[in-house]
Amino acid sequence: MEPLKEMYSRDWVLNLGSHLNAVDSNIKPLEFQKQVFSSPWKEMELKERINRLAEVVVQNWQGPIANIFSNLVTLIDSLRNQGISDFNFPYIFLNDIVTKSGLSDFETSMKAFEKITVFSSSEFAIRFFYKQHFDKTLKQMFLWSKHKEPMVRRLASEGSRPMLPWGIGIPEIKKNPEIHLSILESLWDDPNEIVRRSVANHLNDISKLNPELVLEFCRHKFGKTSELDKTLKHSLRTLLKKGNTKALGFFSYNTKWKPEKFKFSLSQKKVKVGNALEFKIYLSQNSKDKTKLRLEYKIGFRLSNGKHGFKVFQLGERILMPSGTIEITKKHSFAPITTRVYYPGTHTISILLNGNEYDLRKFELKRG
Template sequence: MADFKDELSPELIGRLAGDLAGASASFDRTAFEQLAGTGIGDLELKARIDWIARALAATMPTSPEEAGRVVRGALDSGGLTGWASMPVNAYVASAMLDRPDVALPLLAALTSRYTAEFAIRPFVEAHYEVTMDQLRAWTTDPDEHVRRLVSEGTRPRLPWASQLSRFVADSAPALALLEPLVNDESLYVRRSVANHLNDISKDHPDLVLVTARRWLRGSTQGDFVVRHGLRTLVKRGHPEALAVLGFDHHAPIEITDLACSPSTIPIEEATTVTFTLHATDATRAAIDYIVHYQGVRGPKAGKVFKLTARDLPAGQAVPFSRRHRFESLSVRTIHPGPHRIEVQVNGRVLGATEVHITAAETSQGPA
């Protein structure tokens, strides 16, 4: 599979140069392409975005107003789409940081091309009141991409971005921005609200639980947002979060016949986890399994995998199974050795088993 960094290619630089040259006869396309393209092959994704942004800063008009007109002209002509918009966002966030009056409306125009969620964050830090006023106004913007920018751009722990430390410390101002978006007609926006709520739950679970209960009572779309927004607390087995979603942490449920088959597999292969649950009373159950991957220095903290939510009838045996592959990924290296697998139901670990991982099998050619 192609690496994301390869999207920021010489071909993209040429397309971006054409978009901007089409909007301004004075834009030095040749100089931009030379600056942006030289040495880019040695850089990773974010460094490539910043590199191209610096080339834009060196070749775009020095006046923020004039540069903004060039960007808008390229947008009006249908340009700056997809990955090509990302260096432009970064350029705006850097070169126009002192001019939020020009930059913020420009980011609103750019965000529908891909996303300006990373570029808005420096303005939250540098021009808090001005940016917050603009974000509040955007909550009613007719463009769903702009409304999503309000939520996604202020997430305290947005992946691939630096943390917004002020919202990590105090999430109430950001949470206030989400209130008008909980019932947004766009699932795209509501999913962002849920992801933002999940971010807040990592630092302020009590605040999130109070908010979740209120949204469930008074919101037309709160069910999805709350369910998705509490997922980290549910994976951690938080009793109150489970209760908000209708799961009884203390429900009498037993597990039998927990096993892995096969119980020994090489790296890159899969085992099937099977077990049976027995509930004394009819119970709604959130069922997860936890894998404690073997690390270089021993077992790691468990990684929770969602299995299902299921109504368990009283007094009946209900079987479950899940196939799990132990393959190395960019975020995880599989090491040989015992890997503990636990089954968690309504936040309680009911049982554990073990699968033994051996070194990956290698095929040998003819002697």
């Protein structure tokens, strides 16, 4: 698969230059392309390429955000008129234009983000304003949480996350994750799913910092609709994977339940990178009642320092009938992926039933 940074092809950048030329005839498409691709473009990673695009536009337009704002709005309208859809990731560089030209003009920058976030989300850029204008940005997020446009409401939650992946850290938010709870209270049952998903991710971030805060937030919200219960479950996913008894209890998982019989076997004790580890589970119960089971497995991946980092994977949810049995055969792939480096050596695998860990086994991962 081609790296994401290659989305900025020569043709894509030339086409962008043509759109810019329609807004400002002083920008020549071929010259714009040349500026963007000047060395060391080939060595640049994705974030650096995003930054380069913004830099070149700012060089051409010059001046503060107040002078650039109308051009940005016209450019977005032009792109839409050519059939380019909203919430379009490649155009995220438009946000960097605002951070480069607008940190000293808060009001105009917020107007720009309101427009840009609908076209290409602004959650990373707004964090630079938290850094420089914390109280004003906090107030703006509260206002945006009531906005008529769903993508602006989403920005109020997504841009204020304590642990936003890719986003610069905001120590004040991490130390005081409760400061945005009123925003989350307004948006957790939003009619738009993408807004609700952002709230769930925000709450999940908080759960890593202050579990009780999230448990209390969710406690009395269950049962409104199945869709909203899904949002709450997604909010609690880290606590569920950690076997938090309160979180599991919200979903009627009996953490005191134990199987009458339990068997767990590995098909092999050695696996090569690129292959898969196969394992089997068998369990039964004698209970006269149905039992709701959350089934997971946990792998201890060997790290570069010889220690283990653990990750929990879902096997699903089952209803175990009275005197019933469950048999599962599963393969876990060790094919190379961009988000994990595999280190040869001893790994571990165990089974989790309603948050309780059973039968830790060891296996050796070999080089492919």
